[in-house]
Amino acid sequence: xxxxxPRIAAxxxxxxxxxxxxxxxxxRQLEAQGHAIIHLEIGEPDFPTPRPIIEAGMAALNQGDxxxxxxxxxxxxxxxxxxxxxxxxxxxxxxxxxxxxxxxSGALLLALGVLANPGDTVLLADPGYPxxxxxxxxxxxxxxAVPVGAxxxxxxxxxxxxxxxxxxxxxxxxxSPSNPTGTVVPDADVRAIAGICAARGATLIVDEIYHGxxxxxSYHTALAHSNQVFVVxxxxxxxxxxxxxxxxxxxxxxxxxxxxxxxxxxxxxASTPAQYAALAAFMPATLAILETRKAELKVxxxxxxxxxxxxxxxxxxxPQGAFYLYAGCGRFSQDSFAFAAQILEQTGVAITPGxxxxxxxxxxxxxxxxxxxxxxxxxxxRRLREYLQP
Amino acid sequence: xxxxxPRIAAxxxxxxxxxxxxxxxxxRQLEAQGHAIIHLEIGEPDFPTPRPIIEAGMAALNQGDxxxxxxxxxxxxxxxxxxxxxxxxxxxxxxxxxxxxxxxSGALLLALGVLANPGDTVLLADPGYPxxxxxxxxxxxxxxAVPVGAxxxxxxxxxxxxxxxxxxxxxxxxxSPSNPTGTVVPDADVRAIAGICAARGATLIVDEIYHGxxxxxSYHTALAHSNQVFVVxxxxxxxxxxxxxxxxxxxxxxxxxxxxxxxxxxxxxASTPAQYAALAAFMPATLAILETRKAELKVxxxxxxxxxxxxxxxxxxxPQGAFYLYAGCGRFSQDSFAFAAQILEQTGVAITPGxxxxxxxxxxxxxxxxxxxxxxxxxxxRRLREYLQP
Numbered sequence: 001x002x003x004x005x006p007r008i009a010a011x012x013x014x015x016x017x018x019x020x021x022x023x024x025x026x027x028r029q030l031e032a033q034g035h036a037i038i039h040l041e042i043g044e045p046d047f048p049t050p051r052p053i054i055e056a057g058m059a060a061l062n063q064g065d066x067x068x069x070x071x072x073x074x075x076x077x078x079x080x081x082x083x084x085x086x087x088x089x090x091x092x093x094x095x096x097x098x099x100x101x102x103x104x105s106g107a108l109l110l111a112l113g114v115l116a117n118p119g120d121t122v123l124l125a126d127p128g129y130p131x132x133x134x135x136x137x138x139x140x141x142x143x144x145a146v147p148v149g150a151x152x153x154x155x156x157x158x159x160x161x162x163x164x165x166x167x168x169x170x171x172x173x174x175x176s177p178s179n180p181t182g183t184v185v186p187d188a189d190v191r192a193i194a195g196i197c198a199a200r201g202a203t204l205i206v207d208e209i210y211h212g213x214x215x216x217x218s219y220h221t222a223l224a225h226s227n228q229v230f231v232v233x234x235x236x237x238x239x240x241x242x243x244x245x246x247x248x249x250x251x252x253x254x255x256x257x258x259x260x261x262x263x264x265x266x267x268x269x270a271s272t273p274a275q276y277a278a279l280a281a282f283m284p285a286t287l288a289i290l291e292t293r294k295a296e297l298k299v300x301x302x303x304x305x306x307x308x309x310x311x312x313x314x315x316x317x318x319p320q321g322a323f324y325l326y327a328g329c330g331r332f333s334q335d336s337f338a339f340a341a342q343i344l345e346q347t348g349v350a351i352t353p354g355x356x357x358x359x360x361x362x363x364x365x366x367x368x369x370x371x372x373x374x375x376x377x378x379x380x381x382r383r384l385r386e387y388l389q390p
Numbered sequence: 391x392x393x394x395x396p397r398i399a400a401x402x403x404x405x406x407x408x409x410x411x412x413x414x415x416x417x418r419q420l421e422a423q424g425h426a427i428i429h430l431e432i433g434e435p436d437f438p439t440p441r442p443i444i445e446a447g448m449a450a451l452n453q454g455d456x457x458x459x460x461x462x463x464x465x466x467x468x469x470x471x472x473x474x475x476x477x478x479x480x481x482x483x484x485x486x487x488x489x490x491x492x493x494x495s496g497a498l499l500l501a502l503g504v505l506a507n508p509g510d511t512v513l514l515a516d517p518g519y520p521x522x523x524x525x526x527x528x529x530x531x532x533x534x535a536v537p538v539g540a541x542x543x544x545x546x547x548x549x550x551x552x553x554x555x556x557x558x559x560x561x562x563x564x565x566s567p568s569n570p571t572g573t574v575v576p577d578a579d580v581r582a583i584a585g586i587c588a589a590r591g592a593t594l595i596v597d598e599i600y601h602g603x604x605x606x607x608s609y610h611t612a613l614a615h616s617n618q619v620f621v622v623x624x625x626x627x628x629x630x631x632x633x634x635x636x637x638x639x640x641x642x643x644x645x646x647x648x649x650x651x652x653x654x655x656x657x658x659x660a661s662t663p664a665q666y667a668a669l670a671a672f673m674p675a676t677l678a679i680l681e682t683r684k685a686e687l688k689v690x691x692x693x694x695x696x697x698x699x700x701x702x703x704x705x706x707x708x709p710q711g712a713f714y715l716y717a718g719c720g721r722f723s724q725d726s727f728a729f730a731a732q733i734l735e736q737t738g739v740a741i742t743p744g745x746x747x748x749x750x751x752x753x754x755x756x757x758x759x760x761x762x763x764x765x766x767x768x769x770x771x772r773r774l775r776e777y778l779q780p
């Protein structure tokens with residue numbers, strides 16, 4: 001980055017671009033030159049939005065009333081989300097505690113906005129979703145990034161939270177499954193970390209936007225462990241509504257009034273067409289489509305994990321969820337950005353360098369997203385094999 | 391408001407709810423009891439989204455690809471917006487300087503986010519759109535609210551900006567036409583205020599979300615006066631796409647890279663269906679519908695302004711635009727919130743108390759929105775006349 005214009009606010013120096021954008025820009029150049037690029041850098045499902053959701057959206061448009069919904073969301077959608085917790089997790093959640101948001105991004109900004117003062121600290125894992133530290137920076141809060149590795153499934157543990165505890169920590173943020181690692185925080189750990197937060201006057205936020213995409217094992221929502229946690233979820237990933245920009249936040253009762261005020265002021269309400277469309281997301285016909293696609297994602301994960309290991313990538317933990325493999329590339333390079341750039345030039349396979357997810361060992365990791373078809377994954381592996389094991 | 395929960399961040403004490411929500415809640419109670427309420431408190435057009443926009447939205451849904459757009463927006467929509475400036479205002483604007491946002495709210499948060507440091511001051515008019523001071527509070531900036539009255543058309547003037555100038559002012563915010571007053575800043579004043587900002591190292595943001603709804607006179611966009619201003623606009627008001635949540639920001643070249651980073655992190659991209667639908671917003675068939683509706687709004691304004699004056703409300707300035715009349719109610723009450731509550735109880739007419747727009751003489755003003763049909767306005771006036779001039 002060049003020297004910023006003098007009128008740009010200081011916070012912007014702490015808000016980094018996604019490095020993968022450089023990879024993506026170069027990939028597009030190569031595509032324009034006629035090269036066949038395989039995109040394993042993309043953090044959204046390749047599947048189209050399920051047809052029942054699209055049809056519900058079209059019906060909503062066709063009837064023509066597309067005025068603002070209430071700030072906290074359509075009452076019937078808030079109820080449908082609460083019902084989903086009852087049916088899917090056996091958790092009783094009042095619809096009054098559910099807020100429909102413009103994507104999980106909106107939910108994270110709201111949650112941090114009502115919880116963190118300037119100078120307060122948000123404890124989170126490194127590697128992790130880069131926007132989390134930028135949301136904190138945006139509102140002048142700090143982050144304390146705990147280096148995590150394969151030994152803890154790339155997740156915070158109660159022991160790590162205790163060890164890194166410091167004055168000023170007001171929020172602990174977990175993501176389960178995590179982006180970029182796809183790993184899940186065990187129920188017992190979520191419960192214990194919620195307990196640590198409660199004992200120390202801090203609040204736990206759990207990002208569960210990939211929770212619908214867990215391929216084995218049975219995991220509870222954090223809402224089953226505590227009624228004091230903030231849980232962020234989204235219609236983007238499991239429900240495959242990325243471009244619609246719709247998510248939700250489940251929050252403790254004491255925060256709802258403040259969240260309502262913040263919503264009224266920051267964005268008025270989430271998208272009306274998206275909210276009507278999302279009413280179809282929980283229908284059996286939709287869930288049947290989504291479960292079929294989830295099975296397809298598991299097949300891709302199993303194939304790609306095994307193939308990457310065979311190629312020499314380091315994958316000590318098979319992630320339970322999401323659609324990412326965070327793979328050590330230390331055998332090939334000590335500079336994962338250069339490695340990703342080189343892989344793109346030499347093989348036409350686009351991947352994301354570790355530096356987008358933090359600093360801890362970031363130079364030795366890259367993220368593969370299996371958001372493309374199995375034949376494309378196979379072709380990517382063939383090209384990588386040819387380049388890495390000539 | 392009761393004492394906030396101890397974990398709620400301090401900024402929330404500075405982010406007020408809309409007082410009209412209390413009026414609205416009571417109006418709904420009365421409606422549930424069978425009373426016929428006339429809503430003159432609602433800040434969105436009563437017209438449905440024009441059919442060509444709806445049909446473009448339906449076609450976008452039907453083709454099924456609803457993935458994220460680029461962070462700054464669909465290239466063809468950015469170009470369409472730039473073309474609109476050329477055709478409508480004769481202003482040449484590079485599409486690279488146009489950012490598609492989740493509503494004007496998203497645009498205001500982005501603009502202040504890249505411009506204002508904690509403690510910096512944003513200069514704005516009182517009365518004004520309440521969210522503006524809350525956006526500033528959200529990012530720990532201050533606001534300096536300049537009391538404005540009928541003598542300056544309820545707007546800042548170059549003289550007022552000079553007189554109130556203080557160290558730490560980094561942003562001056564104009565809204566033209568203004569919510570709640572509907573008044574427009576004359577071109578010469580916009581140009582002069584842009585000049586003052588430039589000379590003092592501050593940046594001018596002009597909210598033009600009601601600019602398409604100016605009923606007489608010819609006014610330029612602020613972009614015609616300076617390439618250093620930030621201009622916020624929206625598909626909500628003139629284009630009548632409120633619930634779709636889509637707006638835009640035109641910014642100087644030096645700010646685009648920082649804005650891009652902020653968009654990537656704060657919300658990824660604006661709604662994909664809304665962006666495809668908005669491509670139809672500039673079509674001649676759509677504009678023809680919108681101009682007819684605009685003529686209808688002018689008829690309402692003329693009727694209501696004259697009727698309110700006759701009833702004894704104080705309307706020294708006939709507003710040129712938007713769909714609001716900011717009327718002095720000093721002849722009836724020195725407590726506009728109590729007055730609005732009383733009017734609702736006694737006549738079933740819901741209006742917005744001045745306190746939602748600032749503190750300057752707020753107790754002596756109420757806002758009437760003419761976002762309902764002429765017959766409804768006539769019935770509201772009949773009821774008010776019966777109550778106020780029995």
